[in-house]
Amino acid sequence: MALLTFKGGVHPPDHKELSAGSPIKELEPPEQAVIPLSQHIGAPCSPAVEIGQEVRKGQLIGEPGGFVSAAVHASVSGKVVAMKDILNPMGRMVRSVVVQNDKKEEWAPLQDNPDYMKLSPDELKEKIKNAGIVGMGGATFPTHVKLSPPKEKPIDVVIINGAECEPYLTADHRLMVESPGEVLEGLKILMKVLGVNKGYVGIENNKPDAIEKMREAASSEPHIEIVALEVKYPQGAEKMLIKAITDREVPAGGLPMDVGVVVQNVGTAFAVYEACRYGKPLIERVVTVTGHGIANPSNFRARIGTPIRELIDAAGGFTQDAVKVVLGGPMMGFAVSDLEIPVTKGTSGVLVLSKSEYAPAEKFGPCIRCGRCIDACPMGLMPSMLSILSEKGFYEDTKEYNIFDCFECGTCTYVCPAKRPIVQLIRLAKMLVKR
Amino acid sequence: MAVAKKEQELIVSVSPHIRSEESxxxxxxxxxxxxxxxxxxxxxxxxxxxxxxxxxxxxxxxxxxxxxxxxxxxxxxxxxxxxxxxxxxxxxxxxxxxxxxxxxxxxxxxxxxxxxxxxxxxxxxxxxxxxxxxxxxxxxxxxxTTWFTPTAAFMGMDATTTATPLGIMKEEGVQKLLEVFGDKMTLYTKLLIGYRAGSLGETSVIALLIGAAFLLYKRYISWHIPVSFLATVGVLTWIFGGKEGLFTGDPIVHLLSGGLMLGAWFMATDYVTCPSVKKGQIIFGIGCGFLTALIRLKAGYPEGVMFAILLMNCFTPLIDRNLKSRVFGARKEAGK
Structure with missing residues (x-):
């Protein structure tokens, strides 16, 4: 069967080989877990614990600040020793709860549900909400909100995003290879919650073992299809994934629900299963630690709140020519200099780039109007014009070129031969233009 | 061999963190x-x-x-x-x-x-x-417009001045051109390999096509401008290029002569001065072809590629403005 895809996109070297063969290892829980009260899109949580209080693993420590918010739980057992503001990867300060690990690994009471599939859609959704699950591909949008579409938007398809189109990252890959059944159960739960009887798992074709495992697991599931996708960035962007699999186009400015689709990440599906089956809140996730700046690229299951320094050390530390630490993938991730920044629900990878592989912020030239960015833009925009208008300060005019349809995937900037900071100029214009 | 790294040594900049090799x-x-x-x-x-x-x-x-x-x-x-x-x-x-x-x-x-x-x-x-x-x-x-015949010899040796094939055709008709070159096949062959008077780099169609194929292979240019340009010239010179009425022109002579190949593959495709969106490029190519044929057939100059491209350059911003790329998920515009 022909591989499915979308129009545009680029083929950066994916370097998945660095960590794709490394099984997920349990990472030693940290001495101190630093757990931000805002790890999601939406209202921050308010603290549900006080300094000095003993907490157990999985205990609620952050009360959701509204409907579009996600609960936060202790990832280790121990004592709350501080509440402090820490820098998050995006450069903002977030209130965080610091739990001193007592190494007892005592769980808060969890509700086991061997018959979870017999629960009602609302009960399942409640469990997902209580577990504090968010989109784990990096967007961190609260999952229960995505599962509550308004009545006038009927949903008929659920897609599990196993594209993992960001180069280097292999967290979703490993999860699909090692726990295909759990991911699939997660999808079935999501389908039940939404009352949908068509489910897909979209996987880029550079993960043949994941495709095979998932197909095996889904062999007796008539309503679930595992589809192989062309390897192309940004194949895993929601709109591109939906286009590739269902040939539906999310309208400009719209959401997947406008075409009857809900997309969830592989890690999210896994977390949904654990929440519904074992009542387990989201306190750990798979993180790829990779790049040519890392001695032994690996995949870890790390507790939320583990400083990234511990992940880097567990992966053998830096190599001689490591120059840049990125949280997430190389196309959309955030570079950080503070290695005390903790793993959060959206941390799919810790990428350490070496001198030879990272793109220095070099001098850039004028746009030569080669059109490479236009051909590559998955949204069909004209990034060249947007960058020129923004560079010259004509921010208002960028609206004529549909600036708000840009989701900042960075494809234009990747291909630009003049090395123009196109996506950066677009972000600038987005901030300065009057909506 | 883990290396301790001071945090101050780490580079922080915004995404994307990798770039293509192109420059x-x-x-x-x-x-x-x-x-x-x-x-x-x-x-x-x-x-x-x-x-x-x-x-x-x-x-x-x-x-x-x-x-x-x-x-x-x-x-x-x-x-x-x-x-x-x-x-x-x-x-x-x-x-x-x-x-x-x-x-x-x-x-x-x-x-x-x-x-x-x-x-x-x-x-x-x-x-x-x-x-x-x-x-x-x-x-x-x-x-x-003083052209030497190609000699494949050193400067000055038996070099004589002559007119270009397009010049001969303009002044004396296609019949004269055949007399000069012999028969039709010889004419086509000589035009293809470039044994004719003309600007230095425009004569050898074969050599130009090799270069163009290389650029297409490297994806440095796309087919849109050259093909629409050449096709338009071919069609128009076939329809209007003959002396004996419509559809009696010789499009092959027109395609292989003058600066058309050099212009269509290497000049009209100049990134800066051509439209950046593919559908605009096709309009641009057709416009170049139309103006080239118009000048060659009806104007004072025997050759029109240069003026055609320059005139179309003027329209590039207008084309780009009106033929934007299709935005993903754009709703069908109603009544417009």
């Missing part, structure tokens, strides 16, 4: 390289004068770029290959017989005026090499 100067030098077959054929047919004229254009272009950038206090960018490429293209657009000052003045007009004074790379409205050539043609009409 402006790599593009310029690669396009220059793709002109090597045409240049080699120019040297083969026209001897050392081909090297001499092209070298003058390159030197003139580089000097002009350096001069204006220096006077304007801008960064000197002569190493990016852009001015070099303009020089090469200009050289390939010159007759072999021009006196030394024409390449120099033409390259100054091309690079200093057409490119740098309009804002430098990326901001020029017109193709610099073509403006340089147009200026020279209007200023020195005789020198710019």
């Amino acid at each position: 402006t100067s790599r593009i310029m030098w690669t396009v220059t390289l793709s002109l090597l077959p045409a240049f080699a054929m120019a040297v083969y047919y026209f001897g050392p004068r081909a090297v001499y004229v092209t070298a003058l254009c390159i030197v003139g272009s580089l000097f002009s770029e350096w001069l204006v950038q220096r006077m304007a206090g801008k960064e000197i960018t002569i190493k990016d290959g852009s001015a070099f490429l303009t020089g090469v293209l200009l050289g390939l657009n010159m007759p072999s017989s021009v006196p030394f000052y024409i390449p120099l003045v033409a390259s100054f007009v091309a690079v200093a005026i057409t490119k740098q004074l309009f804002g430098g790379l990326g901001y020029n409205i017109f193709n610099p090499a073509l403006i340089g050539r147009a200026f020279a043609l209007i200023t020195w009409p005789r020198a710019m």
Whole structure:
């Protein structure tokens, strides 16, 4: 069967080989877990614990600040020793709860549900909400909100995003290879919650073992299809994934629900299963630690709140020519200099780039109007014009070129031969233009 | 062999953190390289004068770029290959017989005026090499239309002046052209390999197509402009090009003659001065083809590729503005 895809996109070297063969290892829980009260899109949580209080693993420590918010739980057992503001990867300060690990690994009471599939859609959704699950591909949008579409938007398809189109990252890959059944159960739960009887798992074709495992697991599931996708960035962007699999186009400015689709990440599906089956809140996730700046690229299951320094050390530390630490993938991730920044629900990878592989912020030239960015833009925009208008300060005019349809995937900037900071100029214009 | 790293040594910048290997100067030098077959054929047919004229254009272009950038206090960018490429293209657009000052003045007009004074790379409205050539043609009409027959020998030896195939066709008709070349097949073959009078780099269609194929393979150009350009010229010259009524023209002679191949593959595809969206490029190519055929068939000049491209350059911003790329998920516009 022909591989499915979308129009545009680029083929950066994916370097998945660095960590794709490394099984997920349990990472030693940290001495101190630093757990931000805002790890999601939406209202921050308010603290549900006080300094000095003993907490157990999985205990609620952050009360959701509204409907579009996600609960936060202790990832280790121990004592709350501080509440402090820490820098998050995006450069903002977030209130965080610091739990001193007592190494007892005592769980808060969890509700086991061997018959979870017999629960009602609302009960399942409640469990997902209580577990504090968010989109784990990096967007961190609260999952229960995505599962509550308004009545006038009927949903008929659920897609599990196993594209993992960001180069280097292999967290979703490993999860699909090692726990295909759990991911699939997660999808079935999501389908039940939404009352949908068509489910897909979209996987880029550079993960043949994941495709095979998932197909095996889904062999007796008539309503679930595992589809192989062309390897192309940004194949895993929601709109591109939906286009590739269902040939539906999310309208400009719209959401997947406008075409009857809900997309969830592989890690999210896994977390949904654990929440519904074992009542387990989201306190750990798979993180790829990779790049040519890392001695032994690996995949870890790390507790939320583990400083990234511990992940880097567990992966053998830096190599001689490591120059840049990125949280997430190389196309959309955030570079950080503070290695005390903790793993959060959206941390799919810790990428350490070496001198030879990272793109220095070099001098850039004028746009030569080669059109490479236009051909590559998955949204069909004209990034060249947007960058020129923004560079010259004509921010208002960028609206004529549909600036708000840009989701900042960075494809234009990747291909630009003049090395123009196109996506950066677009972000600038987005901030300065009057909506 | 873990290495301790101070946090201060880590680089922080915004995404994306990786970039493709492509660069402006790599593009310029690669396009220059793709002109090597045409240049080699120019040297083969026209001897050392081909090297001499092209070298003058390159030197003139580089000097002009350096001069204006220096006077304007801008960064000197002569190493990016852009001015070099303009020089090469200009050289390939010159007759072999021009006196030394024409390449120099033409390259100054091309690079200093057409490119740098309009804002430098990326901001020029017109193709610099073509403006340089147009200026020279209007200023020195005789020198710019004095063609030597190709000799494949050294300069001066049995070189005689002659008219270009298009010139012969314009003045005396296609019958005369066949008399000069023999029969139809010989004519086509000679046009294909380039054994005819003309500008240095325009004569050998084979050599130009090799270069163009290389650029297509490297995806440095796409088919949209050249194919729509050539197809339009072919169709229009077939319909209107004959003396015996409609549909009696010889499109093959038209396609293989003049500066069409050089213009369609290497000049009309200039990134800066052509539309950036594919559908706009097709309009641009059709416009170039239409104007070329119009000038060749109805105007005073035997050849129209240069003016056609320059005129279409004017429309590039308008085309880009009106034929934007289709935005993903754009709703069908109602009643517009």
